[in-house]
Amino acid sequence: MKKLVTLAALLLLSACSGQQTQATNQAAAPVNVQSLAGNHVVTDTIPAAEMATYPKKGSAISRNFAAQPPLIPHKADYSINRDRNSCMSCHSWDKAERMKATPVAKSHVIDAQGTLNGQNYFCTQCHVPQADNKTALVGNSYKM
Ligand code: HEC
Ligand code: HEC
Numbered sequence: 001m002k003k004l005v006t007l008a009a010l011l012l013l014s015a016c017s018g019q020q021t022q023a024t025n026q027a028a029a030p031v032n033v034q035s036l037a038g039n040h041v042v043t044d045t046i047p048a049a050e051m052a053t054y055p056k057k058g059s060a061i062s063r064n065f066a067a068q069p070p071l072i073p074h075k076a077d078y079s080i081n082r083d084r085n086s087c088m089s090c091h092s093w094d095k096a097e098r099m100k101a102t103p104v105a106k107s108h109v110i111d112a113q114g115t116l117n118g119q120n121y122f123c124t125q126c127h128v129p130q131a132d133n134k135t136a137l138v139g140n141s142y143k144m
Pocket of ligand 1: 057060061070072073075076077086087088089090091099101124
């Protein structure tokens with residue numbers, strides 16, 4: 001008998017919750033989401049995006065606010081892995097001058113020899129490349 005009551009209660013509960021979800025579904029307004037690809041149908045052939053081009057070699061991009069990690073004015077697909085940080089082959093304190101690159105900031109090192117702080121190892125965690133031929137995907141009205 002006890003089992004039967006429990007079963008009946010369970011059935012009633014599931015029936016109720018079922019009705020509830022239906023009611024919520026009916027009330028929900030349609031959501032209009034605009035994808036980044038615009039109004040293209042999935043089967044459309046969309047022309048490939050332009051390849052990124054970067055500012056003339058050797059020029060830094062001006063910063064927009066104090067303490068901004070400067071934008072990378074060149075391609076940034078150099079490998080950064082456990083054994084090797086390719087960015088450091090130009091930006092380390094001992095190589096920067098020869099490579100005509102700015103040495104990593106003082107805030108990135110732990111001694112006078114320019115040993116990189118482990119917390120600054122993954123450069124692209126903070127620095128992003130800035131191509132100059134790309135149209136913005138989203139608007140930006142940021143002001144200082
Ligand atoms: C082949 C050498 C080379 C490599 C490798 C390289 N860079 Fe550069 N980088 C440069 C040069 C040259 C400049 C332009 C001069 C400057 O502003 O430092 C520059 C500029 C920058 C700047 C702008 C500095 C500023 O003051 O505005 C950042 C940030 C930067 N690089 C980050 C990186 C990161 C992150 C990597 C790895 C993904 C990397 N670089 C790999 C040569 C290199
Ligand atoms: C945790 C975020 C962070 C990481 C990781 C990081 N940076 Fe930076 N970087 C900054 C910020 C913020 C600045 C500007 C303020 C300053 O100079 O400390 C900066 C400044 C720089 C500058 C300009 C220095 C100058 O004197 O103008 C260079 C070059 C640079 N970083 C290269 C690198 C490279 C290469 C790596 C990887 C080895 C790296 N950064 C990792 C945040 C970061």
